[in-house]
Amino acid sequence: MIADLQCVVLDCSHPAQLAEFYRALLGGEVNRWDQRWACSDDWATLHTSSGLVLAFQRAADYRPPIWPDPARPQQFHLDFGVADLDRAQEQVLALGATVLDVAADERSWRIYADPAGHPFCLVHHLPHSV
Structure with missing residues (x-):
């Protein structure tokens, strides 16, 4: 290491x-x-x-990424596991996030931007069975 x-x-x-x-x-x-x-x-x-x-x-003169524009790429993103995508979406939007991917179909993830424009995903996370 x-x-x-x-x-x-x-x-x-x-x-x-x-x-x-x-x-x-x-x-x-x-x-x-x-x-x-x-x-x-x-x-x-x-x-x-x-x-x-x-x-x-x-960052001086910070310019947020524009998803999915390669001229201003996302640079990184964070994935957050959630049990209920719909409920989590309501909560992050209430906090100031914005939806980046409007095609919220049957996928197990959704893409958002934080208030500074950084992309992040909410990913449906099933509880581990013991």
Whole structure:
């Protein structure tokens, strides 16, 4: 092993606002003290209950990706497992997400953008049987 994943960093215009969006989606604590970095107007973090840390970094002249335009590609995306796609969709839209894929047919996933334009997917996740 060469490294441990410390966090996933998302560029954006408003780090604190985007951290709050993901806190409402995933739970956790925004800007919890962590010796690995200092929070500021240009850097916010979200420590989730699963142990994942997302960080949000202010980028000068931030330009969001445009899905699926290769001239401004998505750069990355996050997949979130949910038990009920319809309910989860209502919740993320209420938080400020936008729908990127309007063809919500019988697929087991749907594609959205967070308030800063980063694509993410809600994926139907069946509970594991023991």
